[in-house]
Amino acid sequence: MVRAAVLSAVNAPLRIAEIDLPDPGPGQVRIRLAAAGVCHSDLSLSNGTLRQPVPAVLGHEGAGTVTVVGEGVTDVAPGDQVVLNWAPACGDCHFCGLNEPWLCSASAAAATKPYAKLASDGTDLYPGLGTAVFAEETVVSARAVLPLPAGIPLTEAALLGCAVLTGYGAVNNSAKVRPGESVVVFGVGGVGLSVLQSARIATAGAGAVIAVDVSPAKEELARAAGATEFLVAAGDPSATAKQIRKLTGGHGADVAVECVGRADTIRTAWSATRRGGRTVVVGIGGQDQQVTFTALELFYFGRTLSGCVYGDSDPAVDLPVIAEHVRAGRLDLSSMVTEHIGLDGIPAAFDAMLAGKGGRALVVF
Structure with missing residues (x-):
């Protein structure tokens, strides 16, 4: 069991609860989160501006360490540090064929399927934008993780996943x-x-x-x-x-x-x-x-x-370029973070965004 911030219904307050994660299936990986950024899109999911099946564990901007891999996963291994990719491309759809992976028709599919259960009563939970990083650990498709380039601090690397x-x-x-x-x-x-x-x-x-x-x-x-x-x-x-x-x-x-x-x-x-x-x-x-x-x-x-x-991005192409800017000091990740919080600080971070305060709040596990 792991702790997570659970959205029970649209516009309901987040509550901290224990959830049961399954073992990774074929093509999946389990990630122990190091940090998760609180993005305005998470607020939009919680208030219904963007559609999201509920109850859900939100959060889509995160980084962590692979702990277990499922059958057939060869690109990453336990111990690898990774950045979560909330819009993984399938490589087969019309838009992927046009070399526009950010518009992939299948990228949102994971968000519509239950991925975990509430430990208290077995209620199915859905993963926010397919990643569910407002939790100590998550299980995602291996396509939804990107190897973290060398020289980037794991905690700050969470920001690479969206912002x-x-x-x-x-x-x-x-x-x-x-x-x-x-x-x-x-x-x-x-x-x-x-x-x-x-x-x-x-x-x-x-x-x-x-x-x-x-x-x-x-x-x-x-x-x-x-x-x-x-x-x-x-x-x-x-x-x-x-x-x-x-x-x-x-x-x-x-x-x-x-x-x-x-x-x-x-x-x-x-x-x-x-x-x-x-x-x-x-x-x-x-x-x-x-x-x-x-x-x-x-x-x-x-x-x-x-x-x-x-960002009309292909993360596999853009992430190494961004990492080079970070290593060279041209792009400062830490300066974007104005608050470090725990899971219970997410509601206050939502309120701060609504009030136009601060930069990025970062959940640190």
């Missing part, structure tokens, strides 16, 4: 930021901090990197991550866009990355992007968040608006 792969990918895969370009980032949470660091690297420090957040307290975090300018979001979205254009020679940013998932923020990011620029939406919003554009402006501004799933 860093998403932020790095948004800059380098989705927006394809070039040296000297200007970048504006909306939302200075865990993913936003990763976007800021990645933008600083991609622009070679030669372009303006502007951070926008509703909280003035985020300025220190943003500047430490590479922001050259920090703006507190104005009550009038058009005023924020006007400030950004003023900071970018009157044209607007070459690239805007939205990490909030709100209609008004997406609209502001679009308006703050120059003609011919790129607006990338990373934040996950609800179905009620409707964004509108006129046909004329779509033609006239010639901007590109794109969504971004998991």
Whole structure:
């Protein structure tokens, strides 16, 4: 039995409970977690913005050590340190055939099948986003683990599983930021901090990197991550866009990355992007968040608006590159973590995210 944070129903409070994990089946591995990041997507799963069968153990950003492997597993062995991959590609579907593994049709299948039981009464539990890392241990498909590159601390490596792969990918895969370009980032949470660091690297420090957040307290975090300018979001979205254009020679940013998932923020990011620029939406919003554009402006501004799933990343390709940035000191994982907590601290971390406080909270086992 292991301890886990269990979501009994949508919008129910998390409770710490003991769960029974099965032995790994064919093609599966058991992981002893070292740490798990608390991501806004976990909050979205808990409140129903994203669908998740319940009762469930949430958490999808984690790293740990392999303890047992099932039949047929050869890529990892007991004792290996790994990063969890919540969107493992099957390699066979239409999107994998297009070399777009982040859109894999089968990647979400694990989340719809029970994987463990409550120790108290045998109730089936579902794994949040297929990984269930808000627990001391988990059992996942061997495809859902990535060997941890050498030289990366295991605890901080948890951030690689979502925030860093998403932020790095948004800059380098989705927006394809070039040296000297200007970048504006909306939302200075865990993913936003990763976007800021990645933008600083991609622009070679030669372009303006502007951070926008509703909280003035985020300025220190943003500047430490590479922001050259920090703006507190104005009550009038058009005023924020006007400030950004003023900071970018009157044209607007070459690239805007939205990490909030709100209609008004997406609209502001679009308006703050120059003609011919790129607006990338990373934040996950609800179905009620409707964004509108006129046909004329779509033609006239010639901007590109794109969504971004998991940073449009192929983790097997991007993780070694990110690891090299970490080893070289260009990307600082520890600076993104503003709080270390236990499992019982997750509800407070959710509240902090709702209030716009802090960067990444990290559950350390």
